[in-house]
Amino acid sequence: MFWLxxxxxxxxxxxxxxxxxxxxxVLTAILLIYALSIAxxxxxHIFGLTLNGAPTEQTMGNVQRIFYxxxxxxxxxxxxxxxxxxxxxxxxxxxNPKTDRMVCYVVxxxxxxxxxxxxxxxxxxxxxxxxxxxxxxxxxxxxxxxxTLFSHADTDVLAAVTAEVGVVFCLIVLVTGPIWARPVWGxxxxxxxxxxxxxxxxxxxxxxxxxxxxxxxSGQTPHLAAALAVLGAxxxxxxxxxxxxxxxxxxxxxxxxxxxxxPLMLHVLxxxxxxxxxxxxxxxxxxxxxxxxxxxxDEAHALRSLNDDPRTAR
Amino acid sequence: xxxxxxxxxxxxxxxxxxYIGTIVRRYARLKHEIEELKK
Numbered sequence: 528m529f530w531l532x533x534x535x536x537x538x539x540x541x542x543x544x545x546x547x548x549x550x551x552x553v554l555t556a557i558l559l560i561y562a563l564s565i566a567x568x569x570x571x572h573i574f575g576l577t578l579n580g581a582p583t584e585q586t587m588g589n590v591q592r593i594f595y596x597x598x599x600x601x602x603x604x605x606x607x608x609x610x611x612x613x614x615x616x617x618x619x620x621x622x623n624p625k626t627d628r629m630v631c632y633v634v635x636x637x638x639x640x641x642x643x644x645x646x647x648x649x650x651x652x653x654x655x656x657x658x659x660x661x662x663x664x665x666x667x668x669x670x671x672x673x674x675t676l677f678s679h680a681d682t683d684v685l686a687a688v689t690a691e692v693g694v695v696f697c698l699i700v701l702v703t704g705p706i707w708a709r710p711v712w713g714x715x716x717x718x719x720x721x722x723x724x725x726x727x728x729x730x731x732x733x734x735x736x737x738x739x740x741x742x743x744x745s746g747q748t749p750h751l752a753a754a755l756a757v758l759g760a761x762x763x764x765x766x767x768x769x770x771x772x773x774x775x776x777x778x779x780x781x782x783x784x785x786x787x788x789x790p791l792m793l794h795v796l797x798x799x800x801x802x803x804x805x806x807x808x809x810x811x812x813x814x815x816x817x818x819x820x821x822x823x824x825d826e827a828h829a830l831r832s833l834n835d836d837p838r839t840a841r
Numbered sequence: 842x843x844x845x846x847x848x849x850x851x852x853x854x855x856x857x858x859x860y861i862g863t864i865v866r867r868y869a870r871l872k873h874e875i876e877e878l879k880k
Contacts, residue, residue: 600853703852
């Protein structure tokens with residue numbers, strides 16, 4: 528399989544991929560099966576053990592169980608677009624050492640200001656200051672984590688990969704949402720609804736990002752794509768916060784938004800999110816290796832054609 | 842099982858499997874390219 532192919536990257540990376548990937552793959556598969564079984568059944572019997580699954584919701588019945596795939600898919604897509612945003616900023620900033628240093632200071636300042644401001648600025652009802660503050664710190668932490676783990680060229684690969692996998696998860700959100708809406712609202716789609724429309728726009732932005740990367744042959748493509756990703760990422764908080772600031776038919780948040788959720792339902796929701804996050808991580812990892820290999824092969828093709836050219840051959 | 846619930850879960854996995862299928866296909870193409878380059 529593709530994880531057995533060696534790239535020019537560090538030996539440690541290749542060794543880690545060969546040893547850890549199959550183990551993580553099996554663990555993720557077990558986690559996905561467990562998460563699926565507790566999402567579908569109120570009581571699960573595995574190897575003589577009786578486990579509590581998600582209870583059946585009284586108003587919507589079993590259709591509500593779509594929530595355990597719809598919401599974790601949305602969270603995973605947002606997380607991937609967030610990583611894409613961080614990687615794109617780094618790709619643009621690290622092209623110039625001066626800009627890189629300046630952006631590092633700005634990122635630290637954003638983390639500190641957002642964390643401090645979240646406790647002083649009045650937030651919309653139900654929005655927890657700790658959640659907003661943590662998001663600010665998470666942004667700063669993730670920025671420096673990516674900076675430590677990836678070289679300048681690799682941030683472009685990371686951005687491309689996370690956008691692609693994010694589009695897949697966002698597509699699942701856009702498909703499972705209407706399937707839930709049809710029996711509950713009586714319609715597949717609520718035209719003009721801000722949450723639904725902004726999610727569709729977000730998906731289209733990232734599809735255009737992938738189309739740009741796929742079909743543009745210019746040497747400036749990574750820079751253009753990174754600029755588009757930075758602007759596109761602004762849509763993510765808009766989509767997420769739209770249910771707080773606008774009247775929408777979409778259900779209000781059950782976590783951090785003043786709503787409440789049964790502890791068992793919360794457990795099932797978080798287990799599914801964990802399973803999807805592990806799955807997304809593995810898909811991104813394999814796709815990352817594939818992208819790096821593809822670039823090495825393209826480079827080899829270019830070198831070969833340069834050597835074959837009688838004008839450049841020595 | 843509720844048909845809408847079944848449809849939502851089935852579509853989710855169809856999309857994931859289709860995407861993994863494209864990755865595997867790209868890998869096969871790349872492997873072929875590497876073999877061509879080695880010749």
